[in-house]
Amino acid sequence: MNSRKLGRGVAVVGAGMSRFGAFPGMSSRDLFVEAFKEMRTSVDKGFDPKDIGAFYLGNFSGDLFEGQAHLAPILANWVGLSPIPAVRLEGACASSGVAFREGLMAVASGMYDMVLVGGVEKMTDLPISAVTDSLATAADVTYEVSAGFTFPGFYASMATAYMHAYGATPETFMRVGIKNHENGALNAKAQFGQRIPDVMESKKAAAIKKGRPVPTWENELAFLSDDRANPMIAWPMRLFDCSPVSDGGVALLLVSEELARQFTDNPIFVAGSGAASDGALHSRSTLSSIPSAKIASQQAYEMAGVSPQDIKLAEVHDCFTIAEIIATEDLGFFEAGKGWVAAEEGLTARNGLKPINVSGGLKSKGHPVGASGAGQIVEVWKQLRGQAGDRQLPNSPDLGLTHNVGGTGQTCVVNIFERR
Amino acid sequence: MNSRKLGRGVAVVGAGMSRFGAFPGMSSRDLFVEAFKEMRTSVDKGFDPKDIGAFYLGNFSGDLFEGQAHLAPILANWVGLSPIPAVRLEGACASSGVAFREGLMAVASGMYDMVLVGGVEKMTDLPISAVTDSLATAADVTYEVSAGFTFPGFYASMATAYMHAYGATPETFMRVGIKNHENGALNAKAQFGQRIPDVMESKKAAAIKKGRPVPTWENELAFLSDDRANPMIAWPMRLFDCSPVSDGGVALLLVSEELARQFTDNPIFVAGSGAASDGALHSRSTLSSIPSAKIASQQAYEMAGVSPQDIKLAEVHDCFTIAEIIATEDLGFFEAGKGWVAAEEGLTARNGLKPINVSGGLKSKGHPVGASGAGQIVEVWKQLRGQAGDRQLPNSPDLGLTHNVGGTGQTCVVNIFERR
Numbered sequence: 001m002n003s004r005k006l007g008r009g010v011a012v013v014g015a016g017m018s019r020f021g022a023f024p025g026m027s028s029r030d031l032f033v034e035a036f037k038e039m040r041t042s043v044d045k046g047f048d049p050k051d052i053g054a055f056y057l058g059n060f061s062g063d064l065f066e067g068q069a070h071l072a073p074i075l076a077n078w079v080g081l082s083p084i085p086a087v088r089l090e091g092a093c094a095s096s097g098v099a100f101r102e103g104l105m106a107v108a109s110g111m112y113d114m115v116l117v118g119g120v121e122k123m124t125d126l127p128i129s130a131v132t133d134s135l136a137t138a139a140d141v142t143y144e145v146s147a148g149f150t151f152p153g154f155y156a157s158m159a160t161a162y163m164h165a166y167g168a169t170p171e172t173f174m175r176v177g178i179k180n181h182e183n184g185a186l187n188a189k190a191q192f193g194q195r196i197p198d199v200m201e202s203k204k205a206a207a208i209k210k211g212r213p214v215p216t217w218e219n220e221l222a223f224l225s226d227d228r229a230n231p232m233i234a235w236p237m238r239l240f241d242c243s244p245v246s247d248g249g250v251a252l253l254l255v256s257e258e259l260a261r262q263f264t265d266n267p268i269f270v271a272g273s274g275a276a277s278d279g280a281l282h283s284r285s286t287l288s289s290i291p292s293a294k295i296a297s298q299q300a301y302e303m304a305g306v307s308p309q310d311i312k313l314a315e316v317h318d319c320f321t322i323a324e325i326i327a328t329e330d331l332g333f334f335e336a337g338k339g340w341v342a343a344e345e346g347l348t349a350r351n352g353l354k355p356i357n358v359s360g361g362l363k364s365k366g367h368p369v370g371a372s373g374a375g376q377i378v379e380v381w382k383q384l385r386g387q388a389g390d391r392q393l394p395n396s397p398d399l400g401l402t403h404n405v406g407g408t409g410q411t412c413v414v415n416i417f418e419r420r
Numbered sequence: 421m422n423s424r425k426l427g428r429g430v431a432v433v434g435a436g437m438s439r440f441g442a443f444p445g446m447s448s449r450d451l452f453v454e455a456f457k458e459m460r461t462s463v464d465k466g467f468d469p470k471d472i473g474a475f476y477l478g479n480f481s482g483d484l485f486e487g488q489a490h491l492a493p494i495l496a497n498w499v500g501l502s503p504i505p506a507v508r509l510e511g512a513c514a515s516s517g518v519a520f521r522e523g524l525m526a527v528a529s530g531m532y533d534m535v536l537v538g539g540v541e542k543m544t545d546l547p548i549s550a551v552t553d554s555l556a557t558a559a560d561v562t563y564e565v566s567a568g569f570t571f572p573g574f575y576a577s578m579a580t581a582y583m584h585a586y587g588a589t590p591e592t593f594m595r596v597g598i599k600n601h602e603n604g605a606l607n608a609k610a611q612f613g614q615r616i617p618d619v620m621e622s623k624k625a626a627a628i629k630k631g632r633p634v635p636t637w638e639n640e641l642a643f644l645s646d647d648r649a650n651p652m653i654a655w656p657m658r659l660f661d662c663s664p665v666s667d668g669g670v671a672l673l674l675v676s677e678e679l680a681r682q683f684t685d686n687p688i689f690v691a692g693s694g695a696a697s698d699g700a701l702h703s704r705s706t707l708s709s710i711p712s713a714k715i716a717s718q719q720a721y722e723m724a725g726v727s728p729q730d731i732k733l734a735e736v737h738d739c740f741t742i743a744e745i746i747a748t749e750d751l752g753f754f755e756a757g758k759g760w761v762a763a764e765e766g767l768t769a770r771n772g773l774k775p776i777n778v779s780g781g782l783k784s785k786g787h788p789v790g791a792s793g794a795g796q797i798v799e800v801w802k803q804l805r806g807q808a809g810d811r812q813l814p815n816s817p818d819l820g821l822t823h824n825v826g827g828t829g830q831t832c833v834v835n836i837f838e839r840r
Contacts, residue, residue, distance in 0.1 A: 007427040007530040027562070055697070062557075063483040069557040070512040073830035077699035083715050085695035086831070087518045090508040092490040098507045102522055109529035110427040137482075137489040142447070275505035277475070279497035295503050410493035411506070 006108035006303075009257030011267040012417070014043040015381045017374075020248035020366030021191040022124040028062060028071060029078045031249035031368075032120045036079045039251035044264035047253070049079075053112030055086040056103040058096025058119040059370040064134040066122050075118065090370075092138035093319060095119065096250060097373030097404030097413035101273055103254050104415075113256050119374035120249040131245050135369070138407045140280035152242060154281055154408045155320035156234035161287035162322060163236070168340035170236040174224040175343050176321035177240045177363055183350055184360025186391035191246050191366030196220045203229060241321040243361075248368030250375045266385045271306065271399070271418035274299025281408040290409035293330035297403070300414040301332070308332035311416070312397030313383055314354070315376035317405040318361040324348075327403050328356060331414070350393065358383065358391055373404030373413065384419040426528035426723075429677030431687040432837070434463040435801045437794075440668035440786030441611040442544040448482060448491060449498045451669035451788075452540045456499045459671035464684040467673070469499075473532030475506040476523040478516025478539040479790040484554040486542050495538065510790075512558035513739060515539065516670060517793030517824030517833035521693055523674050524835075533676050539794035540669040551665050555789070558827045560700035572662060574701055574828045575740035576654035581707035582742060583656070588760035590656040594644040595763050596741035597660045597783055603770055604780020606811035611666050611786030616640045623649060661741040663781075668788030670795045686805045691726065691819070691838035694719025701828040710829035713750035717823070720834040721752075724819075728752035731836070732817035733803055734774070735796035737825040738781040744768075747823050748776060751834070770813065778803065778811055793824030793833065804839040 016038025018031045040049070057072040068074070076086035091098035096119025103117040123131055136145045139154065162168055177196070184190035185198070194202070200223050207214045217223035224230045230238045253263075260267035274296035278284065284291065301307060308331055316331065318324035325339040333354050334342045342348055348356040359365050359379035362372055380400035382388040398419045405412050436458025438451045460469070477492040488494070496506035511518035516539025523537040543551055556565045559574065582588055597616070604610040605618070614622070620643050627634045637643040644650045650658045673683075680687035694716035698704065704711065721727060728751060736751065738744035745759040753774050754762045762768055768776035779785050779799035782792055800820035802808040818839045825832050 007528075054695075061483050061489055063481050063554075064489075066561070067557055068561045069481055069484075069510065070559070070827050070830055072511070073697035073827075074560060074700065076697050077703070077830075082698050083696040083712055085521075085833075086697035087522070087695075088510040090489065090510055091492070101505075102507070102525075105522075105526050105529040105531050108427075108531065109525040111525050111528065134483075137487055139490070140494060141486070141488045275474075275507075276503040277493035277496050277506035278502050280494065283497070292503055407490050407493075410490055410497075413505075 007110060008108055010104050010107045010254055010270045011257055011260035012252055012377065012381055013255050013260055013263040013267050014039045014253030015378045016042055016251045017189060017378045018249040019189045020246050020368055023247045026247060028066060028120045028122045029075060031122060031247055032075045032118055032251065033078060035118065035249040035251040039253055043253060044266065045262065047263055049081060051114050052081055052084060052116050053114055054084055054106055055081060055116045055118065056099040057086065057088045058099035058374060059088050060090060060092055060095050060121055060138065061134055064137065065126060075120065091411035092406030093369040094373055094404040094406030094411040094413050095370040097402065098411065100252065100374060100377060100415065101275055101413055104270055104273055107254055107256050113259055115254050117252040117254060117374060118250060119371035121368035121370035122247050123245045123368060124247050128245065140282065144280055144282050152234040152237055155322055156237045158287050158326065159236050159322040162326065165288045166337035166340060171221055172340040172344055173236065173241050173321035174221055176318065176324050177224065178220050179349050180318060180357050180361040180363040183358050183391065184364025187360045187365055190360045190364050191244055192364050193360065196223065237320055243319045243363050243367035246366035246368040248366055248371045248375065250371045250378055252374055252377055268381050268384050269418045269420060270415060272300035272304030272416040274303070275413045278410050280410055289326060289336065290330050290405060290412060292409045292412035293327060293403060293405065293414070296412045296414040297331045300416045304416040306399060306416065310399055311401045312399050313358055313380065313393055314356055314401040314403060315359060315379050316356055316403040318357055318363050319367060321363065323405065324356060324361065331401065331403055355393055358393060373402065376402040376404060377415065380417050384417055427530060428528055430524050430527045430674055430690045431677055431680035432672055432797065432801055433675050433680055433683040433687050434459045434673030435798045436462055437609060437670040437798045438668050439609045440666050440788055443667045446667060448486060448488070448540045448542045449495060451542060451667055452495045452538055452671065453499060455538070455669040455671040459673055463673060464686065465682065467683055469501060471534050472501055472504060472536050473534055474504055474526055475501060475536045475538065476519040477506065477508045478519035478794060479508050480510060480512055480515050480541055480558065481554055484557065485546060495540065511831035512826030513789040514793055514824040514826030514831040514833050515790040517822065518831065520672065520794060520797060520835065521695055521833055524690055524693055527674055527676050533679055535674050537672040537674060537794060538670060539791035541788035541790035542667050543665045543788060544667050548665065560702065563702050564700055572654040572657055575742055576657045578707045578746065579656050579742035582746065585708045586757035586760060591641055592760045592764055593656065593661050593741040594641055596738065596744050597644065598640050599769055600738060600777050600781040600783040603778050603811065604784025607780045607785055610780045610784050611664055612784050613780065616643065657740055663739045663783050663787035666786035666788040668786055668791045668795065670791045670798060672794055672797055688801050688804050689838045689840060690835060692720035692724030692836040694723070695833045698830050700830055708746065709756065710746060710750050710825060710832060712829045712832035713747060713823060713825065716832045716834040717751045720836045724836040726819060726836065730819055731821045732819050733778055733800065733813060734776055734821040734823060735779060735799050736776055736823040738777055738783050739787060741783065743825065744776060744781065751821065751823060775813060778813060793822065796822040796824060797835065800837050804837055
């Protein structure tokens, strides 16, 4: 274990995000500006952007998605921050979780008192097949992609292994999707913020309008089991088990602990942080767990001095529905093999014992890969401050966790946030 | 100015690099393993790789060059370091300068006692036109590349502006190339480690062998002015004004200051570090200087408590010959407009007042873009330890500097190293 208490504490005093979705005509620059503006207004007592010492940007591959690498200095310039250091971090879909952790260390090191952490991805300019191919470069191209794997296949393999080991069924995964769409319906920034029953109604209405036979699904599980309504992508993962292709940007403002109350009476402190890496999926001894998530969360719990039971809410990396179930086990919320039972029993719903992805998660809110990890932090920050609006959890949660995975777990970053 | 003394000091206790060049059949993995192995043997008293807490990799675009993103965890795994955190930093051609600075802060923050910093790029698998296009994504694609610019054009513009402002001539730039090839001839790892007179001789020999007219150049300048021997790329930059397309890897081992002498009696300490960003070239008020380099070097001097006059040697970012001349001014070695005079007078030669790029620089040693900044540190580390072999500078230099530029200066990182 190499992580330990930091040289000095760090707080998040501002957070903003763009809408997540498909926005033709908007580039990474536009998305990030939208997030930065909201972050600026979120800082209760205001701040001078000239006091920002450095910028850490999470971005998976502007190279492939937009033909634009070296994005951090451009975005810094675009929001008026030149000449501060501006660097890009890449850890696949954990890029902005990684960027947040670097921002944390930059402040803890004493190098800077205030840093900006961002995440951005513009994915929808490419045709979907090119998006899939670009995302596949986050796997091991030599040993996995060359054998035909892309990400739905990886997570489908994990799902089948999990089902085999523990008895879950495809319906279990559907329940995760149903829950996250329920949550996302409370989030105005979500890309697919419809409850599944509402999706069903709109499909029926469309059929009526077009004079086609009106489907009759007896409930959400029946709808999600219908091959036409919810096509199979890679068995047992269907369309509604997969997070979408998204555009989005996020901005977070970090300051040293001792300065935090200059900017707000309601700072959220970083209580713990952990990170780990791993070889690609083909090289691992298990498919039903992500070892790097276990290691990263253990580090974060140890640094924070808390246990999984203490966590009031968590935003976890549900790039596919199976990933959320595995995450709730790797994070120690439920025993190995019991995550699917917890999901079926509703323990992870917003009114359950352990609310997971109250934002809607990547599944409903959207998954602009380089922005997703920072987006999780926005949600926890708002919930801990009691500012999550319609989706605010009751009972003033004081401890929240984010879990951001890159690839199939070659990278994992876990952060724990605290209201004091 | 946001940078200040770090929470705790940091030393470099190990350094290794692969050969730089074009190596068909070698991937980033192979190149990095070669560097890592040499780094291991360079640590005088040995170390246990299990004590490495995190890995910071500089890589410009495995995405575009190899179709492999998310490279840091793969390389960590390849050298047996899973599950430590492994993240990629991208700042174009300053990627590993940036990675080094993040490794520095990670140790200074108290998060880790020992970190591995790497740089790698595998560029030669693609056809040269695709390499040029890939590199162009480090510029502003919307406002510059769409207007037809690629990097030789950018630096040619800077060269013409510099000539216009200060009276330098194309011959000035040739002298930089001649010097760097003289230096590189002493470096067994250099990609083009031939002195220009030796290049001339081999061209003559080839002509004789083929029964063609034997060219008679009266000196190196005549050779370098010959359009057939040294074709024009973008006026006034000719082939020998441009650094090559290269494959290469570098590995550096950083530890906290108080631990340094456990690993070697000859540690090299980080005395100062600075970094800055900027908008792309089209948006700047000057073409004959790189503002981010001035800012970054001022930060580094201030942190180190030294002046440009104190620096005994510097590895500067000579992606093009004009870039070296501008660098020596931006770093404060010579006044603005006097760098070209210094070059002509031989002040930057290895036996001059201020030896610049004694390794051969990017021009002769090679420029695997994501590895170049870390490669500069290898040279300074060896020179300060008195272990640079044939190219060791006399008089035991005790203070050296590295200057690593991304793009046309959207990113610049300057580090100062010290033997105590």
